Amino acid sequence: MKYIDGFRQGDAGKFLGKRIRENAAKLAAAHPPIFIMEVCGSHTMAISRFGIRDVLPDNVRLLSGPGCPVCVTDAGYIDAALTLAKRDVIIATFGDMVRVPGSSDSLADARSDGADVRVCYSPAQAVDIAAENPDREVVFMAIGFETTIAPVITLIPSAMARQLENLSLLTAFKLVPPALSALIADPEVKVDAFICPAHVSAIIGSNAYLPYVEQHGVPCVVCGFEPLDILFGIDNVVSQFLKGERLLVNQYNRVVKPDGNRAALALFEKYLIPVDAGWRGIGVIPQSGLGIKDEFEKFDAAMRFSVSTAGGAPDPGCMCGEVLKGKILPADCPMFGDACTPQHPVGPCMVSSEGSCAAHYKYER
Numbered sequence: 539m540k541y542i543d544g545f546r547q548g549d550a551g552k553f554l555g556k557r558i559r560e561n562a563a564k565l566a567a568a569h570p571p572i573f574i575m576e577v578c579g580s581h582t583m584a585i586s587r588f589g590i591r592d593v594l595p596d597n598v599r600l601l602s603g604p605g606c607p608v609c610v611t612d613a614g615y616i617d618a619a620l621t622l623a624k625r626d627v628i629i630a631t632f633g634d635m636v637r638v639p640g641s642s643d644s645l646a647d648a649r650s651d652g653a654d655v656r657v658c659y660s661p662a663q664a665v666d667i668a669a670e671n672p673d674r675e676v677v678f679m680a681i682g683f684e685t686t687i688a689p690v691i692t693l694i695p696s697a698m699a700r701q702l703e704n705l706s707l708l709t710a711f712k713l714v715p716p717a718l719s720a721l722i723a724d725p726e727v728k729v730d731a732f733i734c735p736a737h738v739s740a741i742i743g744s745n746a747y748l749p750y751v752e753q754h755g756v757p758c759v760v761c762g763f764e765p766l767d768i769l770f771g772i773d774n775v776v777s778q779f780l781k782g783e784r785l786l787v788n789q790y791n792r793v794v795k796p797d798g799n800r801a802a803l804a805l806f807e808k809y810l811i812p813v814d815a816g817w818r819g820i821g822v823i824p825q826s827g828l829g830i831k832d833e834f835e836k837f838d839a840a841m842r843f844s845v846s847t848a849g850g851a852p853d854p855g856c857m858c859g860e861v862l863k864g865k866i867l868p869a870d871c872p873m874f875g876d877a878c879t880p881q882h883p884v885g886p887c888m889v890s891s892e893g894s895c896a897a898h899y900k901y902e903r
C-alpha cells in the first residue's frame with residue numbers, strides 16, 4: 539500500500555484495495571484466480587509505477603496485453619525504414635521508434651552511420667520538414683492505434699493543401715478490437731476480463747467491446763489512467779465475478795462515449811481501408827490494421843518505394859510475443875535486466891516508454 543498511500547487520493551485507494559481483497563477472498567473458494575488484462579501502454583506504466591499489483595490478492599492477477607504500439611510493430615517495418623534511409627530519404631518519426639531493433643540494426647544505428655532520421659513531437663512537423671526540403675523525399679513512420687491514427691492521417695490533407703509531392707507515410711496502423719478477438723481465440727492465452735484502453739476507447743467508443751461481453755462472456759471495463767481509475771476497474775471486475783455478472787462498464791465516461799469520436803472515425807473512413815496486419819511476436823491478425831486507400835496511393839511509402847514492411851527477423855531469444863500475449867511476465871524472459879536493459883534493449887518492449895519490459899525494469903524489479 540505504500541505507493542497508493544503516496545497518491546493524492548490515498549484514502550480512496552486504501553478503501554478500494556480493501557474491498558477488492560475482501561471480495562476476492564469471498565470468490566476464492568468458488569473460482570480459480572481471475573486474470574485481468576489491460577491493453578494500453580499507459581495502463582501498463584501506471585500499474586507498475588503505482589505498485590497496483592502489490593495491492594491485489596493472489597487470486598486477482600494483472601496481465602499486460604498488446605497495448606504498446608511501438609512494441610507490436612514488426613521488425614520488418616523497421617527494416618523497411620532502414621532501407622529507405624539508405625536511399626537518402628528523410629525519415630521522420632516519433633522518438634520511441636528510433637531505438638527499436640529491426641532484424642539487425644535500429645534507426646539510431648543508421649543515424650550514427652549518417653542517415654537523416656528526424657524525431658517529431660507531432661505528425662505536423664513532418665509536413666514542415668517536407669516543405670523545407672522540396673528536393674528530397676520525406677517518409678513519416680505512421681504507426682499507432684486508433685488514438686494516434688486520427689492525427690497522423692491528417693498529414694494527407696495537409697500535404698495536399700500545401701501541394702507537397704515529397705511526403706508519404708510508411709503505415710503500420712493497428713486496431714485494438716481485432717487483437718482482443720485474437721487473444722480470446724488463442725487457447726494458450728488466459729484472460730477472464732479486459733481493462734479496456736482509455737484513449738483508444740475515446741475514438742472507437744465503448745460499444746466496440748460489446749461483442750466480447752455478449753458473445754464471449756468476458757467482462758470489459760473502460761478505465762482512465764489515474765491509479766484510482768484502474769483500481770475502480772479491477773474492483774468492478776472482481777465484483778462482477780462475485781455476482782456472476784458479465785458486463786461492459788464504461789468507468790471513463792467523462793471522456794469515452796458509447797459511439798466514440800465520429801469526426802475521427804470519418805477520417806479513417808475517408809483515407810483508410812482495413813488490411814491484415816502483422817503484430818510483432820504474435821503474427822498476422824486478419825483485418826487488424828488500416829492501410830491507405832488506392833486513391834491516395836501516392837502517400838503510401840510502401841507503394842511509392844516498393845518496400846515491404848512484413849515480417850523481419852527479430853532476435854530469436856526475445857520473448858516480446860509471449861509478453862504481449864500475457865503468457866509470461868517480463869521477468870520470466872531470460873534476457874530481462876541482463877542481456878536486455880533500457881540502455882541495451884533487445885526487443886521493443888524494453889525500448890518503448892509504454893513497454894511492459896521497460897515498466898517492469900523501471901518499477902518492479
Ligand code: SF4
Nearest residue numbers: 857858871878885895
Ligand atoms: S526482456 Fe527484452 S528480450 Fe526479453 S521480452 Fe522483454 S524486450 Fe524482449
